[in-house]
Amino acid sequence: MRIWDIAVMSLDSLKERKFRFALNLIGILIGCTAVTGLVSITQGLSNDINSQLEVFGPQNIMVIPGQIQQGRGIVGSTLNWRDLEIISKVEDVKVATPIIANKIVSFTVRGRPFMVEMFGVTNEYFEINKNSEVDDGRQLLRTDTSAVVIGANIAQPLDEDEPIVGVGDRLKVKAKVNGVEKELSLRVVGVYGRTGGSFGADLDNSIGIPLRTAQQFWEIGGEFDYFMVQAETIELVSDVVERIEDKLGEAVTVISFESAQDLVGDVLGTIEAVLGGIAAISLIVAGVGIINTMTVSVMERTREIGVLKAIGAKSRDVLFMFISEAIVTGLVGGITGALFGVFLAQVVGGYINLPPDPSLGLMVFVVGFAVATSVISGLYPAWRASGLHPVEALRYE
Secondary structure (H helix, E strand, O other): OOHHHHHHHHHHHHHHOHHHHHHHHHHHHHHHHHHHHHHHHHHHHHHHHHHHHHHHOOOEEEEEEOEEEOOOEEEOOOEEHHHHHHHHOOOOEEEEEEEEEEEEEEEEEOOEEEEEEEEEEOHHHHHHOOOOOEEEEOOOOOOOOOEEEEOHHHHOOOOOOOOOOOOOOEEEEEEEEOOEEEEEEEEEEEEEOOOOOOOOOOHHHEEEEEHHHHHHHHOOOOEEOEEEEEEOOHHHHHHHHHHHHHHHHHHEEEEEHHHHHHHHHHHHHHHHHHHHHHHHHHHHHHHHHHHHHHHHHHHHOHHHHHHHHHOOOOHHHHHHHHHHHHHHHHHHHHHHHHHHHHHHHHHHHHHHOOOOOOOHHHHHHHHHHHHHHHHHHHHHHHHHHHOOOHHHHHHOO
């Protein structure tokens, strides 16, 4: 038999058994949609984080106290002025600045309550962090004491049409310090441009105050949460990282742009593999369904197979006929599922404000995986059909 004749017979057979074909198709479609959608969103998340790392700056280095331990996060205490002095004297360090972070304060604006992160910085921080540009007003100065620069989502929340806080307004922030509630009055001198988050601090939802003001308010003296360091050139970053590690040893974790990218890549790669694996389970379930329906189809078409063999069809012709049915199921289900997965990823990405990144390579892989699953699932029923003896098949009732 010609390949074209086998293909036509396969399509006719699928048309006659539309309901079963639809059930197989739905199973494949769901699996392909899940794989495409989840992986596209994960790839979008990876792109978003990498773009934020680009803003972090390839010359910049973050020094965190303690060591990163699996399952426990960062284990360590704080940094101090002595550590800052040691780092500042390291060869090829252009500038190093301390940062007080992870301090939560609350305040109310026009009856609307806010709970945000406050961080204390020096003016060198703004030289290092190119992401900390203001859209309105100015940055903090060395002479400021009760000034504050606020994030874009505080000045104008996403659900507001107009800004609710601006330059010149006053904020009265409150927080519990050593068990006692304290209040600090601050004047807004600047509003950060919207960034969508950044490595080290989410500027959109944070407020920045002078380092000394933060030290006094939180009564922490010379203790800091991390340092931002800038190397003289990009080429010297690796050398600076090694020198800092040599000076401070296991007391700190030193993160550069490259190491941060590697860390994020490993984490997101694991997440992508887990989510893709979970979604692929539905394709395996669909494969079991294909085995079931095709086996039943072989039983129903036993006499038809006998007639085909009696008039000259060979076993391989029957085998290819059933395999082609599986290929069509995988192709239609895979292509439809991949396209629907892209659409679903766009909808979910728009809802969570995270642009997905569906690639042509991913879609081709998903379609190929769907076809492979369908073919493998259809091998046994097809082999069984091809092995039927024509006389016994014709006698089958």
